[in-house]
Amino acid sequence: xxxxxxxxxxxxxxxxxxxxxxxxxxxxxxxxxxxxxxxxxxxxxxxxxxxxxxxxxxxxxxxxxxxxxxxxxxxxxxxxxxxxxxxxxxxxxxxxxxxxxxxxxxxxxxxxxxxxxxxxxxxxxxxxxxxxxxxxxxxxxxxxxxxxxxx
Numbered sequence: 001x002x003x004x005x006x007x008x009x010x011x012x013x014x015x016x017x018x019x020x021x022x023x024x025x026x027x028x029x030x031x032x033x034x035x036x037x038x039x040x041x042x043x044x045x046x047x048x049x050x051x052x053x054x055x056x057x058x059x060x061x062x063x064x065x066x067x068x069x070x071x072x073x074x075x076x077x078x079x080x081x082x083x084x085x086x087x088x089x090x091x092x093x094x095x096x097x098x099x100x101x102x103x104x105x106x107x108x109x110x111x112x113x114x115x116x117x118x119x120x121x122x123x124x125x126x127x128x129x130x131x132x133x134x135x136x137x138x139x140x141x142x143x144x145x146x147x148x149x150x151x
Contacts, residue, residue, distance in 0.1 A: 004085060004088075004089045007089050007093070008089055008092050008093045008096065011089075011090070011093035011094075011097070011124070011128055012093050012096050012097050012100070012125075014124055015093070015094075015097035015123060015124035015125045015128070016097065016100060018111065018123065018124050019101065019109040019111070019123060019124075022040060022042050022109060022111045023042070023109055026040055026041075026042040026111070027042060028042050028043065028044055029041075029042065029043070030042055031113065034112075037114060037115055037116040038112060038113070038114060038115065039113045039115050040111050040112065040113070041110075041111060041112075041113040041121050042109070042110075042111055043109070043110040043111070043121050044105070044107040044108070044109060044110075045107055045108045045109075045110050045121075046106060046107040046108075057102060057106060060098075060099075060102055061099075061102070064095055064098075064099045064102075067091070067095045068092070068095065071088050071091055071092050071095070074088055074136070075088055081139065081143070083135060083138075083139055083143065084135070084136065084139040084143075084144075086132075086135060087131075087132045087133070087134075087135030087136040087138075087139060088132065088136065089132070090128040090129070090131050090132025090135065091128070091129055091132035091133060091136065092132075093125070093128045093132075094125040094126065094127070094128035094129030094130075094132060095125075095129065096125075097123070097124065097125030097128065098123075098125045098126070098129075101125075108123065108125075109123060110122055110123050110126070111123055112127075
């Protein structure tokens with residue numbers, strides 16, 4: 001349990017450091033070229049993806065608490081699957097990273113913009129959440145109950 005919590009702490013720290021750097025160096029609404037196909041665009045989002053449910057902070061606090069309870073419950077069911085646990089670690093890190101922003105600032109700092117397609121501007125926590133959910137869904141749909149214990 002210690003290693004997963006260290007990974008969560010490192011991912012949350014990375015998320016917070018990237019957000020702090022963006023806040024300190026890029027004006028809100030400004031876009032800076034970063035990598036081919038990716039730009040840094042500083043946004044303050046008080047909603048969810050694509051700014052849905054803007055200003056409904058109470059809802060996001062409730063969803064965070066529910067998410068933490070669900071992750072804890074699923075962790076108990078994770079057995080010995082590192083893949084499944086990795087997904088849960090990413091979900092936990094993403095949930096906490098954005099929750100910290102909502103508590104501190106009333107909004108989440110987003111910065112990564114894909115310039116090769118129209119997609120929501122996101123942050124490290126959002127990427128953790130998305131990848132974590134994909135991993136958990138893959139595990140539950142295709143792997144759960146099909147593992148063989150190590151011999």
